[in-house]
Amino acid sequence: MAAITASVNAGGGLADHIHPEPQGFFRKYVFSIDHKIIGIQYMITAFLFMILGGMLAELIRVQLMKASGGIMTPDTYNEVYSVHGSTMVWLVIIPLLTGGFGNLIFPVQIGARDVAFPWLNMLSFWLFPPAGLMLYASFLMGAPTAGWTEYPPMSLQGAAGTSMWAAAIFLIGVSSTMTGINFLVTILKMRAPGMTFTRMPLFVWGQFVTAPLLMIATTALGAALAALFVQRQFGVAFFDPTRGGSPLLWQHMFWFYSHPAVYIMILPAFGIISEVLPTFSRKPIFGYKMIAFSSCAIAILGFMVWAHHMFTSGLAPALQLPFMVLTMLIAIPTGIKIFSWVATLWGGVIRMTTSMMFALGFLATFTLGGITGVFLAAVPFDLHVHGTYFIVAHLHYVLVGGSLMGVLAGLFYWYPKMTGRLMNEKLGHWAFWLFFIGFNGTFLPMHWLGIWGQPRRVAVYDPQFQGWNQVASWFSFVMTAALVLVLFNALWSIRRGKKSGPNPWNARTLEWQIPSPMPYYNFKHVPSVFAAPYDFAEPLPYKGLEEELKGGPPPVPAAH
Numbered sequence: 346m347a348a349i350t351a352s353v354n355a356g357g358g359l360a361d362h363i364h365p366e367p368q369g370f371f372r373k374y375v376f377s378i379d380h381k382i383i384g385i386q387y388m389i390t391a392f393l394f395m396i397l398g399g400m401l402a403e404l405i406r407v408q409l410m411k412a413s414g415g416i417m418t419p420d421t422y423n424e425v426y427s428v429h430g431s432t433m434v435w436l437v438i439i440p441l442l443t444g445g446f447g448n449l450i451f452p453v454q455i456g457a458r459d460v461a462f463p464w465l466n467m468l469s470f471w472l473f474p475p476a477g478l479m480l481y482a483s484f485l486m487g488a489p490t491a492g493w494t495e496y497p498p499m500s501l502q503g504a505a506g507t508s509m510w511a512a513a514i515f516l517i518g519v520s521s522t523m524t525g526i527n528f529l530v531t532i533l534k535m536r537a538p539g540m541t542f543t544r545m546p547l548f549v550w551g552q553f554v555t556a557p558l559l560m561i562a563t564t565a566l567g568a569a570l571a572a573l574f575v576q577r578q579f580g581v582a583f584f585d586p587t588r589g590g591s592p593l594l595w596q597h598m599f600w601f602y603s604h605p606a607v608y609i610m611i612l613p614a615f616g617i618i619s620e621v622l623p624t625f626s627r628k629p630i631f632g633y634k635m636i637a638f639s640s641c642a643i644a645i646l647g648f649m650v651w652a653h654h655m656f657t658s659g660l661a662p663a664l665q666l667p668f669m670v671l672t673m674l675i676a677i678p679t680g681i682k683i684f685s686w687v688a689t690l691w692g693g694v695i696r697m698t699t700s701m702m703f704a705l706g707f708l709a710t711f712t713l714g715g716i717t718g719v720f721l722a723a724v725p726f727d728l729h730v731h732g733t734y735f736i737v738a739h740l741h742y743v744l745v746g747g748s749l750m751g752v753l754a755g756l757f758y759w760y761p762k763m764t765g766r767l768m769n770e771k772l773g774h775w776a777f778w779l780f781f782i783g784f785n786g787t788f789l790p791m792h793w794l795g796i797w798g799q800p801r802r803v804a805v806y807d808p809q810f811q812g813w814n815q816v817a818s819w820f821s822f823v824m825t826a827a828l829v830l831v832l833f834n835a836l837w838s839i840r841r842g843k844k845s846g847p848n849p850w851n852a853r854t855l856e857w858q859i860p861s862p863m864p865y866y867n868f869k870h871v872p873s874v875f876a877a878p879y880d881f882a883e884p885l886p887y888k889g890l891e892e893e894l895k896g897g898p899p900p901v902p903a904a905h
């Protein structure tokens with residue numbers, strides 16, 4: 346490893362290329378090749394799509410206030426939840442956690458000046474807004490109606506918008522794949538001298554195990570989407586059993602992507618939590634290696650469990666047991682992480698910043714989502730609740746209570762690194778409590794609604810479920826208000842927030858050793874790393890950072 350880092354630095358490799366900072370609005374902010382600007386572009390775009398996806402969510406909750414529905418026809422309702430789910434997965438959570446926070450932070454944390462392929466990075470960002478607009482344009486021609494999973498045969502029958510959906514998600518997939526390659530090469534080749542694998546901050550580990558998932562799993566999705574598109578537009582019978590195709594083929598390909606994709610949506614969030622908890626309890630993270638290696642175990646196991654989404658799809662009984670056992674195994678590395686996080690808090694000097702509160706909220710709600718995941722892995726239980734609101738409850742506990750809370754913890758934590766200012770803590774605390782209460786009030790009742798038998802994805806339902814649906818709807822407005830408050834806080838703080846200085850939290854990883862906002866080149870002198878992060882009692886584990894906080898551009902290396 347030392348050999349690789351040494352040759353990169355000595356051979357005039359990527360790490361020490363210095364180019365003048367681009368001038369002019371377009372080169373600087375629109376077609377930027379700077380990983381930090383691209384990260385912020387991803388975040389702004391994803392938050393805009395979150396507003397659209399959130400409006401659809403509220404339409405869903407308004408419709409479900411009354412058992413007899415009321416505001417939408419069933420057809421429109423199908424379009425609304427299908428686009429809502431697709432938005433939240435592909436245009437919000439994945440872009441925020443990989444393209445957004447990934448780009449913004451991890452290159453700095455390994456001591457690099459940029460990612461390995463800056464132009465590819467710009468290209469993968471610029472595939473994202475058009476793909477999102479295509480998804481929304483599908484409303485004009487009949488949006489997809491078969492949910493975010495778009496199972497055939499239903500997805501073969503929908504209006505033209507379903508083909509548009511397939512094309513849009515395909516574009517997003519291409520973008521994800523490029524990001525994965527870029528991040529993997531960056532982490533393998535561009536770490537600062539001394540930044541060995543076991544000295545990498547845990548957020549870097551989160552991106553490191555996510556990158557191969559982005560590359561490998563997304564390929565399966567791309568193939569499935571292409572096949573769906575080709576069957577719909579040109580009639581090749583991939584999924585049509587009457588002509589030798591198989592609708593189950595879609596489910597296998599889709600879940601061979603989408604189960605690993607749930608880890609694309611959670612492993613980077615694990616990384617954020619692993620940064621926030623030690624910083625605000627002033628203790629080294631407990632079980633660093635266990636946290637890092639359990640992420641690898643999760644990534645590998647994640648490829649072996651996809652058929653747990655197909656227990657009710659006519660999967661051969663002989664296959665049910667192995668998929669059940671493998672799925673349950675994932676609870677082990679996940680549990681290891683949860684115990685490590687709790688042990689990190691134990692005896693720590695806890696500072697209740699907003700970021701810390703979101704991290705603690707994550708611990709509580711993600712754990713509950715993980716537990717219902719183990720329930721679902723049990724085939725007899727799954728046969729009972731598959732296709733009910735119990736699934737909706739489970740997936741929102743992991744995706745909103747896990748991934749999105751991780752995003753919010755990261756937003757409050759790293760906001761100074763983007764803007765040089767802190768977000769308002771008082772508003773932040775309000776937003777946290779509104780979010781936590783609103784979220785649990787919305788999704789907790791769905792567990793029992795599901796067990797009692799309320800089916801998901803229907804526009805009208807049995808009147809006996811109306812009471813709890815109203816509860817869920819009212820709390821969903823509270824949760825939305827919390828997110829609006831976060832957004833307002835972020836916008837207000839750009840100008841009015843308290844100046845943060847380089848290291849407001851007294852954190853130890855490299856991004857905090859340079860000015861806020863982070864300068865164009867990140868580092869004047871690429872630092873040397875001689876110990877692991879997070880050891881708050883020891884001196885900083887870096888050499889060569891003395892100049893970083895003084896003004897002016899970095900010296901041009903003499904070699905070229």
Ligand code: HEM
Nearest residue numbers: 607610611653654676715718719721722727731740743744
């Ligand atoms: C211990 C970890 C987990 C286990 C054992 C687990 C297990 C399961 C199982 C068995 C199902 C299928 C239920 C059915 O369709 O009948 C399911 C659904 C789902 N899970 Fe998990 N899960 C876990 C964690 C996660 C995480 C971390 C995420 C995302 C961040 C996630 C997202 C989802 C989603 C989106 C669905 C619903 C798919 C659909 O629309 O049909 N799960 N989970």
Ligand SMILES: [Cu+2]
Nearest residue numbers: 604651653654
């Ligand atoms: Cu799964």
